[in-house]
Amino acid sequence: xxxxxxxxLVMAAYFTVxxxxxxxxxxxxxxxxxxxxxxxxxxxVILSLFIAFYLYSGMRRSAVLPEDNLDGEIAEDxxxxxxxxxxxxxxxxxxxxxxxxxxxLAVGWWLTYIAVPFAIVAVVGFVxxxxxxxxxx
Numbered sequence: 860x861x862x863x864x865x866x867x868l869v870m871a872a873y874f875t876v877x878x879x880x881x882x883x884x885x886x887x888x889x890x891x892x893x894x895x896x897x898x899x900x901x902x903x904v905i906l907s908l909f910i911a912f913y914l915y916s917g918m919r920r921s922a923v924l925p926e927d928n929l930d931g932e933i934a935e936d937x938x939x940x941x942x943x944x945x946x947x948x949x950x951x952x953x954x955x956x957x958x959x960x961x962x963x964l965a966v967g968w969w970l971t972y973i974a975v976p977f978a979i980v981a982v983v984g985f986v987x988x989x990x991x992x993x994x995x996x
Contacts, residue, residue, distance in 0.1 A: 881897055
């Protein structure tokens with residue numbers, strides 16, 4: 860986790876320099892600081908710092924991970940990664956719903972009225988797929 864934290868801190872430093880450079884460039888080019896881009900890049904700084912802090916606080920509470928051990932072997936990190944449903948079609952429906960929502964931004968707002976209910980049904984189905992039917996817990 861330490862390497863992830865350092866990458867995020869380097870990203871935050873880069874975004875800080877980029878934000879200052881963008882503000883200066885927009886002031887020189889347009890005569891005023893462009894607020895949307897400057898705020899967006901500034902939010903990237905906050906986001907990077909937020910994730911780095913979250914990883915740091917989680918690292919303090921947990922044991923040393925195998926990837927943090929410099930003398931570690933690859934076999935130490937072997938094991939179950941997570942649980943994935945090989946038979947589930949909900950991720951496909953969710954991907955199509957998200958794609959339709961973003962397509963509606965380019966095509967027209969009328970597509971949003973079709974895409975959002977489809978995406979909501981896909982999210983609900985994906986979240987509750989183990990709450991009913993043959994695989995209910």
